[in-house]
Amino acid sequence: MTVVAERSPSAGPNPQPKPDIDPERKTRGELVTFGVVVAAPLIAIAAAVPFAWGWGLGWSDVLIAVVFYVVSGLGVTVGLHRHFTHGSFKAKRPLRIALGIAGSLSLEMSVLDWVATHRKHHKFSDKEGDPHSPWRFGSGFRALSKGLLYAHMGWLFEAERTNREKYAPDLVKDPDVQKLHAWFPVLAITSVALPAVLGGLLTWSLWGAVTGFFWGSLVRIGLLHHVTWSINSICHVFGEEDFEVRDKxxxxxxxxxxxxxxxxxxxxxxxxxxxxxxxxxxxxxxxAGLIRWFEKAGWASDVRWPNPERLAARRVERPTAV
Incomplete structure (x- = not known):
């Protein structure tokens, strides 16, 4: 006989599902900050060629920009994306924190907000509820052109915030991630200011600080943002489909x-x-090469490498030429 325990009257009602949108909306100050972060690097990229052609690019600028691009870029791809969002591998605590810091230097979002938004994207990919699908307005030329712009950076200016409790409950409970989230503004300021400091020290000049800031902060952040945003926009419209998916x-x-x-x-x-x-x-x-290196060094474990059988089962069959 199966015994079913009765619910105590004092236990309260059944818990309601968490909403997709966080009740805490983005403030006007945050939206203005997004505007500055988007516009300033974009202007810098437009000015980069004439600036370099004249007198504004030295070896220290190239070194600083490349190092910061690689560190913050891999912080996004290996850290925020493959580790924190999808759990493609487990990382020892020092590496986990380092990846969180590196990803935060991209000025895209805090670890917590980045993960919550991206998990929601996967749940609703190219359907209603996707935070940044280029197919949001339809498939006609004008609708898709508008959708590409929205998916690329327009979605950043929506006041709604993805519910962290619903889409990243594991990270909400993680004390290290909570500290990284709280320190995100400091890390963002560091990412903007440090290239100028390094440029000044390497050249021992104020002009070196100015060019270090231009290339290592503005241009570097702008390029990284537009590459990242291109995954949301371009990679959901153009290109090859080699494996079966439910989206574009x-x-x-x-x-x-x-x-x-x-x-x-x-x-x-x-x-x-x-x-x-x-x-x-x-x-x-x-x-993936960096993850392999982490694995060999003993810093990463339980890496989910490709399974040949799964790949073969999902491979798209292409028609053969007659």
Whole structure:
């Protein structure tokens, strides 16, 4: 006989499902900050060529910009994306914290907000509820053009915030992630200011600080943002479909190097927890290479490498030429 325990009258009503949208909306100050973060690097990128052509690019600027781009970029792809969002591998605590710091230096979002937003994207990918689908307004030329702009950066200016409790409950309970979230403004300011400090020290001049800020902060942040946003926009409209998916995610080869392998986006949506996105011949995935290095060093474990059987089962059959 099965005994069913009665619910105590004092236990209260059944818990309600958490809403997709966090009751705490973005403030006007946050939206203005988003505007500055988006506009200033964009203007800097437009000014980069004439600035470099004249007198504004030295060896220290290249070094600072490249190092900060690689560190913050891999912080996004390996840290925020493959580790924190999808659990493609487990990381020892020092590495986990370092990846969280590196990802925060991108000025995209805090670890907590980045993960919550991206998990929601996967749940509703290219359907109603997706935070940044380019198919939001339809499939006609004008609708898709509008959708591409929205998916690229327009969605950042929505006042609604993805519910962290619903989409990242594991990270909400993680004390290290909570500290990284609280310290995000400090890390963002550090990411903007440190290139100028390093430029001044390396050249021992005020002009070196100015050019260090221009290339290592403004141009670097702008390029990284637009590469990341291109995964949301371009990689959901253009490119090749090598694996079966329920959305419009595609592979875009020419973004593979600057995105550290993230633009092999079709396989990622077919097998989201896989640690390698570029699984076919010739598909360079620098993020997966770094994860492999972490694994060999003993800093990462339980890495979810591609499974040949799963890949074969999901591979799209292409018609053969007659």
């Amino acid at each position: 995610s595609r592979n875009v080869w020419w973004l593979a190097i600057p995105s550290f392998g993230e633009s092999w986006h079709n396989l990622h949506h077919s097998d989201p927890t896989c640690a390698r996105h570029g699984v076919l011949k010739g598909q360079i995935d620098l993020s």
